[in-house]
Amino acid sequence: MAIKVHGNPRSPAVQRVFLCLAEKDLEYEFVYVDLATKQQKEEPFIAINPFGQVPAFEDGDLKLFESRAITKYIANAYADKGTPLLVQDPMKMAMIEVWLEVEAQRFDAAGKTLSFEICIKPIKGLTTDEALVDQLIAQLATVLDVYEKRLAQSKYLAGDKFSLADMNHVPIINNMMKTKVRALFEQRPHVWAWCADILGRPAWQKVLAGLNF
Template identity: 40%
Template sequence: MVLKLYSASLPGSGQGIVALVLAEKQIPFEHVLVNLDAKEHKTPEYLAKHPFGQVPVIDDDGFILYESRAICRYLAEKYADQGTPLLPKGLKERALVEQAASVEFANFFPAVTKIVRESLAKTRRGLPIDQAAVDEGLTELSAKLDVYEVILGKQKYLAGDEFTVADVFHYAFAPFLADGGMDIMTSKERPNVLRWWNELISRPAWVKLKAEGIKGTVS
């Protein structure tokens, strides 16, 4: 039975990173479109899959899994021997990936989501923006990226010299910053962050996903 991905079509937030892992790992999947505007994610049928009524969810031959980071790790582990290696096999190397993933979740993610939700999300809904909150988020993110600059001055990617799920997790919201005219990820003040981020957004799987949206490879 082919794996099913339940999500909207926009390659952003949690559904975006899951779709990227599916592409990087060359995993065939069926995309089950969830219409968020129609509240399809709040129906009893969908809540049986995801009790919080969110996207994404995968159904892997009857195994239901939600929470995007958990899904990414599961897919990277199950399909370890195909596509792009996203999880190292060595204990210490894996620990460094988990360290970097924790850094993303505890430091990068709160700052970037504060900016995106206050600026772009409100703009799309026609709501007034609290610029002070956006500026606060940018200041917070800037401080985190100063630390990233040091880390990335010693290695190619966040967990070492290989692209891993720890890097993938940054695609959830950070690409939206450029869409909103904010160039903090590509500032020349942080050449190592600039180099790293340009490599990430230039990966063929991401370029294709961003251009086409989330589409299944089988129907």
């Protein structure tokens, strides 16, 4: 099997890659990485990702790290497979690129840390920083206000078709649905409908069914 994903299934970044592969209906080998020791059964993890973070990705001789670079590669390299996640039209692609940047630079800036504070810290026996959580909730609310206006105009962030810009949000949003942050999404009807849509996709349900926790 040519494609390998190295990581830990609890990581939203790893889940993002799983989801992209599921949307493309691609088979792959998963290599578990212990996040505490960065050890795995095969080659040293640091040889694939020099920053020692998950995920790392292999497709034949190609080795990649950073989940968004990986998902963009998959969407381009396997454009003829599964769900179209990117487009050839330059104007439509420009809109996808805009919302890819918004997800990475604005949504994830709050969402990833919220996910860690609320979802991951309790699992590790650590104390959640409630003051930081409140600050991040306010930050995320501002982002979701922008999303609400955008989604009042189109079904998905970049237009009327599901794209990589929507897909990259899914793991963090899924984590937020299990916490008090869910209310931020529920309070915005267009955002809430969008969440229900992207979380309900068969590819994400397939990923969830395969997670071992």
